[in-house]
Amino acid sequence: MTDTSMTPADASKKKSSLLAQDARTRKRNAAETRFRMYGMAAIAVGLLFLVFLFASILRSGLPAFTQTVVNIEFVLTKEQFDKAESKMLKTGEYQKIFISALTEQLEASGLDVDFDNKAIQRLVGKPGGTIRSFFLENPDRIGTPVSFELAASSRVDGYLNGRITRDTLVDSRFLMATDLDLVDALKEVDVIQSAFNWNFITGTDSGVDNPGGAGLGASVIGSFFMMLVVLFLSLPIGVAASIYLEEFAPKNRWTDLIEVNISNLAAVPSIVFGILGLAVFIQFAGLPQSAPLVGGLVLTLMTLPTIIISTRASLAAVPPSIRDAALGVGASKMQSVFHHVLPLAMPGILTGTIIGLAQALGETAPLLLIGMVGYVAREYPETFAGGFTDANSAMPAQIYTWASRADPGFYEKAWGGIIILLLFLITMNAIAVVLRRRFERRW
Amino acid sequence: MDTNDVKISTKDVQVYYGDNHAIKDVSVEIEDKTVTAFIGPSGCGKSTFLRCINRMNDTIDVCRVKGDIRIDSEDIYDPKVDPVQLRAKVGMVFQKPNPFPKSIYDNVAYGPRIHGLAKNKADLDDIVENALRRGAIWDEVKDRLQAPGTGLSGGQQQRLCIARAVATEPEVLLMDEPCSALDPIATAQVEELIDELRKNYSVVIVTHSMQQAARVSQKTAFFHLGNLVEYGETSTIFTNPVDPRTESYITGRIG
Numbered sequence: 133m134t135d136t137s138m139t140p141a142d143a144s145k146k147k148s149s150l151l152a153q154d155a156r157t158r159k160r161n162a163a164e165t166r167f168r169m170y171g172m173a174a175i176a177v178g179l180l181f182l183v184f185l186f187a188s189i190l191r192s193g194l195p196a197f198t199q200t201v202v203n204i205e206f207v208l209t210k211e212q213f214d215k216a217e218s219k220m221l222k223t224g225e226y227q228k229i230f231i232s233a234l235t236e237q238l239e240a241s242g243l244d245v246d247f248d249n250k251a252i253q254r255l256v257g258k259p260g261g262t263i264r265s266f267f268l269e270n271p272d273r274i275g276t277p278v279s280f281e282l283a284a285s286s287r288v289d290g291y292l293n294g295r296i297t298r299d300t301l302v303d304s305r306f307l308m309a310t311d312l313d314l315v316d317a318l319k320e321v322d323v324i325q326s327a328f329n330w331n332f333i334t335g336t337d338s339g340v341d342n343p344g345g346a347g348l349g350a351s352v353i354g355s356f357f358m359m360l361v362v363l364f365l366s367l368p369i370g371v372a373a374s375i376y377l378e379e380f381a382p383k384n385r386w387t388d389l390i391e392v393n394i395s396n397l398a399a400v401p402s403i404v405f406g407i408l409g410l411a412v413f414i415q416f417a418g419l420p421q422s423a424p425l426v427g428g429l430v431l432t433l434m435t436l437p438t439i440i441i442s443t444r445a446s447l448a449a450v451p452p453s454i455r456d457a458a459l460g461v462g463a464s465k466m467q468s469v470f471h472h473v474l475p476l477a478m479p480g481i482l483t484g485t486i487i488g489l490a491q492a493l494g495e496t497a498p499l500l501l502i503g504m505v506g507y508v509a510r511e512y513p514e515t516f517a518g519g520f521t522d523a524n525s526a527m528p529a530q531i532y533t534w535a536s537r538a539d540p541g542f543y544e545k546a547w548g549g550i551i552i553l554l555l556f557l558i559t560m561n562a563i564a565v566v567l568r569r570r571f572e573r574r575w
Numbered sequence: 576m577d578t579n580d581v582k583i584s585t586k587d588v589q590v591y592y593g594d595n596h597a598i599k600d601v602s603v604e605i606e607d608k609t610v611t612a613f614i615g616p617s618g619c620g621k622s623t624f625l626r627c628i629n630r631m632n633d634t635i636d637v638c639r640v641k642g643d644i645r646i647d648s649e650d651i652y653d654p655k656v657d658p659v660q661l662r663a664k665v666g667m668v669f670q671k672p673n674p675f676p677k678s679i680y681d682n683v684a685y686g687p688r689i690h691g692l693a694k695n696k697a698d699l700d701d702i703v704e705n706a707l708r709r710g711a712i713w714d715e716v717k718d719r720l721q722a723p724g725t726g727l728s729g730g731q732q733q734r735l736c737i738a739r740a741v742a743t744e745p746e747v748l749l750m751d752e753p754c755s756a757l758d759p760i761a762t763a764q765v766e767e768l769i770d771e772l773r774k775n776y777s778v779v780i781v782t783h784s785m786q787q788a789a790r791v792s793q794k795t796a797f798f799h800l801g802n803l804v805e806y807g808e809t810s811t812i813f814t815n816p817v818d819p820r821t822e823s824y825i826t827g828r829i830g
Binding site: 383451453455456457458459460461462463464467471472476 | 629631634636659660662663664666667668669671673674675676685686689690736739740742743
């Protein structure tokens with residue numbers, strides 16, 4: 133187009149003012165404003181869900197950290213001990229001693245409440261066994277005042293937490309309305325107390341009928357040993373594989389195939405890794421079932437693609453000029469990678485690794501198939517090596533196990549377990565952020 | 576003009592990027608202790624040819640080099656040649672200043688360290704000082720050798736890169752448009768430095784700026800579409816070119 137043909141067109145166009153927006157500009161601005169609103173709405177919805185999630189987790193899970201205990205102190209004389217040991221139903225005898233001690237304590241506080249063996253069983257289970265085993269283990273304490281903190285049943289817990297009210301209570305062999313009067317009375321004289329439930333954090337899992345005694349400690353240890361396996365296998369293997377693929381491997385059909393497959397592996401459902409682990413590590417290699425070693429191996433397989441992908445991305449993000457510079461002064465390929473490229477990619481690699489570990493920490497499905505879900509982790513491993521090979525549970529597996537148990541007390545434990553798991557995940561992500569900040573270098 | 580010994584001689588060099596024939600039949604003899612400029616329009620292959628001389632093209636998978644390139648009559652593409660050793664002998668300065676994200680000292684000391692040129696710390700200090708002096712940047716950085724090299728200005732960074740390149744005692748220095756990212760003052764400093772470097776090295780410089788070629792070089796090679804069109808004394812090329820394409824380029828009609 134030449135200047136001469138432009139002139140008539142310009143002349144016919146009305147001179148516009150900069151102070152007034154024309155229709156087109158208004159429309160564009162409106163579209164932009166709308167888009168911003170959509171964006172803010174999307175973020176608001178996301179935040180709302182997050183707040184809702186955290187609120188409901190905290191509301192349901194925090195009661196798991198407190199525990200209702202029946203606190204009672206009494207003296208067991210030698211005669212009582214000998215008499216009880218000579219009986220056929222030994223624990224029943226101890227229970228009678230316990231009840232009489234409780235009655236005494238209540239009378240001393242000026243309360244006269246009527247209760248029987250059954251009511252006590254509904255409140256604190258069968259305390260006789262606990263008392264007997266204590267004195268069998270500590271015979272020197274016979275004749276001296278001993279204070280027992282007996283965990284109250286989950287329904288008593290629920291009553292004091294507000295989960296069960298007098299209105300919703302249905303009389304059953306677990307809890308009767310009359311028991312609640314007893315609970316109120318015991319609470320008044322501080323025989324029933326609320327205490328921080330250290331056992332929940334440090335303890336081990338209990339049987340299906342005792343939610344009060346269940347703890348996450350053993351499965352935290354199980355998760356810890358699994359993460360050790362994952363870290364020490366997947367980091368070196370993943371980083372070595374990525375460095376080779378990114379820096380050394382020729383670009384041909386084979387490496388393309390490997391690349392595509394690694395990306396695909398990252399999207400494989402975790403249960404597939406679980407069944408692979410069952411078939412290869414347990415059935416073929418004969419490794420012990422439910423062992424953190426096997427869990428760690430399976431999770432290593434799962435984490436490897438994540439680490440490889442993020443490591444390759446951070447290696448690729450190192451500017452090629454740095455490689456040229458190193459090669460230009462006569463560094464070998466390997467020197468250029470290890471002296472220059474890898475240190476620059478380090479924050480990305482560490483972040484990817486920690487995110488991968490966090491993902492592995494929360495993974496449940498593969499553990500289902502190698503027998504960690506459902507395993508009742510009743511004890512801590514005795515040795516360090518045992519930490520790898522002894523059957524144990526893991527945090528998400530333990531939560532899953534609790535959630536599927538019938539007693540509503542376990543429901544609360546599951547939520548509490550989620551709080552602990554989330555704390556671990558948040559800590560790991562915070563470490564990732566700190567590492568990234570610290571190692572980040574600009575060029 | 577006095578004639579020097581031939582340092583680099585190439586014969587019928589062909590370079591292919593996959594199916595693309597990027598360099599065609601280039602034969603050229605580059606003299607020692609001379610600045611040789613490669614000029615030509617973008618994409619004419621002058622950088623590609625430059626990168627053949629220290630085998631930096633090896634890092635590009637699809638690139639194939641054919642023909643004969645000799646430094647001091649030794650074939651550098653001989654299977655017995657280790658490119659790492661070659662690159663210690665043929666230093667390179669890149670288009671964009673690319674100091675390592677390390678201290679100024681470590682930037683210069685890296686090459687001598689990996690080649691084992693220094694016996695002890697004092698030796699290394701000497702090498703670093705010497706190289707920085709030859710890079711004409713010593714006075715500016717002598718008080719902050721531990722400061723990061725990336726914190727320097729663009730011109731300083733490029734001179735640091737030149738210092739880093741000369742620290743390994745190369746015999747040939749290749750420069751791929753070393754001033755294209757620099758302002759006129761920094762360019763003038765680098766050009767002065769190139770003239771200084773001529774005393775010890777054979778310098779090959781790729782440049783887009785014909786004025787720069789005229790200012791710093793004694794010999795000039797004009798590339799066009801992968802062919803070496805004309806090669807000769809810089810003064811002849813710029814005042815009395817033989818080939819009509821050279822004349823068109825230096826008068827601004829093509830390129």
